[in-house]
Amino acid sequence: DAGITQSPRHKVTETGTPVTLRCHQTENHRYMYWYRQDPGHGLRLIHYSYGVKDTDKGEVSDGYSVSRSKTEDFLLTLESATSSQTSVYFCAISAGADGNTIYFGEGSWLTVV
Amino acid sequence: AQSVTQPDIHITVSEGASLELRCNYSYGATPYLFWYVQSPGQGLQLLLKYFSGDTLVQGIKGFEAEFKRSQSSFNLRKPSVHWSDAAEYFCAVGAISGTYKYIFGTGTRLKVLA
Numbered sequence: 105d106a107g108i109t110q111s112p113r114h115k116v117t118e119t120g121t122p123v124t125l126r127c128h129q130t131e132n133h134r135y136m137y138w139y140r141q142d143p144g145h146g147l148r149l150i151h152y153s154y155g156v157k158d159t160d161k162g163e164v165s166d167g168y169s170v171s172r173s174k175t176e177d178f179l180l181t182l183e184s185a186t187s188s189q190t191s192v193y194f195c196a197i198s199a200g201a202d203g204n205t206i207y208f209g210e211g212s213w214l215t216v217v
Numbered sequence: 218a219q220s221v222t223q224p225d226i227h228i229t230v231s232e233g234a235s236l237e238l239r240c241n242y243s244y245g246a247t248p249y250l251f252w253y254v255q256s257p258g259q260g261l262q263l264l265l266k267y268f269s270g271d272t273l274v275q276g277i278k279g280f281e282a283e284f285k286r287s288q289s290s291f292n293l294r295k296p297s298v299h300w301s302d303a304a305e306y307f308c309a310v311g312a313i314s315g316t317y318k319y320i321f322g323t324g325t326r327l328k329v330l331a
Binding site for chain 2: 135137139144145146147148149152154162194198202204205206207208209210211
């Protein structure tokens with residue numbers, strides 16, 4: 105258990121509305137990630153963070169923004185949700201004795217109608 | 218560009234049979250390699266990982282994987298599959314170019330016949 109909590113776990117929202125997903129970790133890990141999972145695509149990196157206020161884009165960052173004002177929280181925001189953003193979103197952290205193993209939260213199911 | 222390929226989208230095996238899931242990667246240096254398993258509606262659980270040293274690594278639930286540099290492969294194996302192994306399996310490459318980025322394959326869904 106890597107101490108990762110995602111909220112909400114399930115959400116249905118309308119096209120054009122803003123949505124924020126929260127990832128909370130309890131073990132002071134430096135690196136945090138947001139991935140989306142879609143059939144046929146596996147997991148694709150949206151954004152990641154390497155410290156408070158330090159973030160960078162992944163391969164599918166368009167339409168998403170992130171913020172990390174505290175070590176324990178990494179927020180993913182869809183400024184204006186679209187149907188193409190219907191997906192399962194996973195938060196992850198890098199941990200382990202070597203710091204190089206990625207561990208996942210339980211996921212957030214988002215449906216944009 | 219770095220990539221991870223899992224050539225088999227679906228695999229079906231009988232309970233008790235052996236299993237091998239294929240993973241090939243494209244990366245200039247020796248990467249960090251991982252296998253994860255995902256049950257329906259769940260997050261991804263780490264099965265095993267390879268960083269260096271012995272190229273045959275043991276993981277949880279009786280799984281093992283072998284790193285073959287010459288083939289750029291990291292195939293997952295299990296000698297005898299149990300019905301509870303039915304899930305989706307993901308191969309991943311980590312620490313890309315000195316970063317903390319990870320790239321995942323598209324997954325292999327395993328079905329186990331009783």
